[in-house]
Amino acid sequence: MANFLIAALYKFVELADFRELQKPLFDFCEAQGVKGTLLLAEEGINGTIAGPEDGIRAVLGRLRGNPRLAGLEHKESWAERMPFYRMKVKLKREIVTMGVPNVHARTMAGTYVKPDEWNELIADPDVIVVDCRNDYEVSIGTFKRAVNPRTSSFTEFPEWVRRQSAEGGILNKDAKVAMFCTGGIRCEKSTAYLRSQGFEHVYHLEGGILKYLETVGPEDSLWDGQCFVFDERVSVGHGLEPGDYEFCRACRLPLSAADKASELYEEGISCPHCHGTHTEDQLRRFRERQKQVELARRRKQRHIGVRPERPWAAAPAAEQG
Structure with a gap:
């Protein structure tokens, strides 16, 4: 039975x-038993939280009680285990870090x-689809025909746009560009950036991949694979059902069954x-940590000290989108 409600939100x-x-x-x-991470900045709020349903509803109600957040939307899914270890509310310059002012x-x-209109848009061969x-x-998953910019951080995205806008690139300012991301936040900032650079025909998937997988059934889907999420579920599929990937506890990248073999x-x-x-010192720490995990496992306890290390490529957990 799924006991924990997960809410992904931004505005x-x-x-x-x-x-x-x-x-x-x-x-x-904290008083509601809710855990996760929320980011606050002058430009808004972003994050994912989980907890008992009453607690999550109470937090969402409190947020929407602020007139500026009255229209806050969120996406819901459920988990059998608490997917976060603690609650954090962080102050940031940006709620999703691109590093470009204005x-x-x-x-x-x-x-x-809308998700139910997305298939028609990205099926158009004249539309450039960008993940x-x-x-x-x-x-571990993307839309059919999507271009992968191969970034390791969202801060690299503007440079990718610059390169692809030059001669021989795939972008031109008359093109139709359709963009998507996990929950919608990076898409909004990406399309705003493209418009600031003179692109006129720019579209993005409302609610992101999560809303698409929640809304569009597998029989009609153009999604291929699973969707990475920034919590202990690691990935989700259609209907936002948990996937079959796991985290590497050393680098925090998703692992398939083949990776584990x-x-x-x-x-x-x-x-x-x-x-x-990894350095020898890191390996010693990892081995000691794993020893504690195995001891806790034999005692049928959860070792809450096991948190994935920040990898060289991974974004901070709350900056999903």
Whole structure:
């Protein structure tokens, strides 16, 4: 039985007093038994939280009680186990970090496309379909015909646009460009950036891949694979059912059954993606941590100290989208 409700949310909205919102929001989440990460910045709010249904509904109600967040939308899914270890409310310069000033997603985002209209758009051969996520996310699933920019961080996306806008690139300012990401936030900022660079025909998937997988059945789907998520579920499929990937606890990249069968995989220590990249000190720490995990497993307890290391390629957990 799924006991924990997961809510992914974001909203671009002017929050000049975002610093003052931090502690009251953290205290309220803690009191409701809610865990996860929320990011606050002058440009809005972003994050994913999980907890008992009553607790999540209470937090969402509190957020929407702020008139500026009254229209906050969220996406729901369920988990049998709590997918987060603690609650964090962080202050940021951006709620999704592109690193380019004066990109105003609130007023400059491209045209929203509903999930049930998305297939028709991306089936058009004249439309350039761009996956705005990072390479490790794209590796386990994407839309048919989608271009992978092969970024390791969202901050690399503007440089990819610059290269692809030059002679010989795939982008030109008269082209139709359809963009998508996990939950919609990176798409809004990406399309706002393209519009700031003179692109006129820019579209993005409203609600992101998560809303598409929730809305569109597998029989009609143009999605191929699973969708990476930034919590202990690791991946989800149609209907937002948990997938079959796991985290490498050394690099935080998703592992398939084939990855785990590799001779380079050692549980908690290394995987085919990161084998040979760790220092001896890191390996000693990983082995000690894995020893504690196995002891807790034999006691049928959860070792909450096991958190994936921040990899060289992975974005901070709350900056999904």
